[in-house]
Amino acid sequence: MARVIVDIMPKPEILDPQGKAVQGALPRLGFGQFQAVRQGKRFELEVTGPATAEVLAAAHQAAVTLLSNPVIEDVVSVRAEPEPSLEDPTTQGPAA
C-alpha cells in the first residue's frame, strides 16, 4: 500500500478569495504576524502496490487533467509517501 500526495495551489498572479478570507480572520484570533495566506488543495491517492514511476506519472497526468485547472492553478508537487502507521509509536514519520 502506498500513497501519492498531490499538492495544488492557485497561481500566484490570481487573487485567492479563500486565502484572503482566512487572512482576515487570523488577526481577530491574535495571529497578527501572518501578512498573507493562500489556500490550496492536497489530494491523497492510494494505490494497493508500491508507488512506482508509472504510478507517479499517472498521478501527475490525473493532476493536470482533472485535479487542477491549469488556467488558475499550479500542480506544485506529486510525490510518493509511505503510509505512516500512526498506531506504532516507534515510527518517526515518513522517511522522505
Added chain:
Amino acid sequence: MIRFGVVTFPGTLDDRDALRAVRLAGGEGVSLWHGDRTLHGCDAVILPGGFSYGDYLRAGAIARFAPVMETIIQAARGGMPVLGICNGFQVLTESHLLPGAMIKNNHRAFICREQPLRVETSQTAWTSAFSPGQEIVIPLKNQDGQFQASDRTLAELEAEGRVVFRYQGWNPNGSRHDIAGITNPAGNVVGLMPHPEHAVEPGFGPDSAAGARAGQDGLGFFTSVINWLSAGAAA
C-alpha cells in the same frame, strides 16, 4: 421546429427554466441526461445553471467528463450552437471549448441581482437578435463568477471581438475586463454567468421600463439561435 437540448447533471437547478424559456421563444425543449451519449436529434444545446456534481473539486470540473459532454464537445467543434449559463459556462471553460476560468467572487459572497449587461457583438449564434452596444437586464446569481484569464488570452478575446457581454454600471464579482460572457472563434459556443432563462416571461423577469418584473431580455438568446439555424438552412 428547432430542438434545444437542455442537459441535466446531478445538482443542476435551472434545467426546467431553460426548457420553458426555449418553448416561450418558439423552440422545442428536449431533456438530455448527463449519462446520455446521444443528443436525440437536437439542433442546439444548453448547459444550464446549478451545482453539477455538487461543484466538488471546482465548479464544472466533474461535469466536464460526463458521457453527454463527450458528444456535446464533438458537436460544438462541428458548429452546433451551445450555450453555457452560469454553471454551464464553468463546464464550457473546464471543457476548453471556451478559454479562461471562474473563481470565487472577489467579495467572497453569493450575489443575486438584476444585472445590466452590454451586448458587445451580435456575431454569435446566441446574440444575433441583439444589436451591438444594446443594454439588457437579466438576473445574476452565483458565488464563483469571477472570470479569470491570462493577459494573452484576454488580449486575444478583445482583438477577435469575442467578448460577448460586459457588466454595466458595476462589476459584481471582479471579472477581468468586466467580462460577463464570451464566445469561441466560430461564434457557435457562448458562455455567460447571468441567466437569460429567468427573463423570458412577463411577471417573472427583472423590473423593466414596461413595469415590475416585466423584463424579457432573455428571450433574444433563444430566438437568436432559431434565426441563426434557419438562416443557415436557407443558405
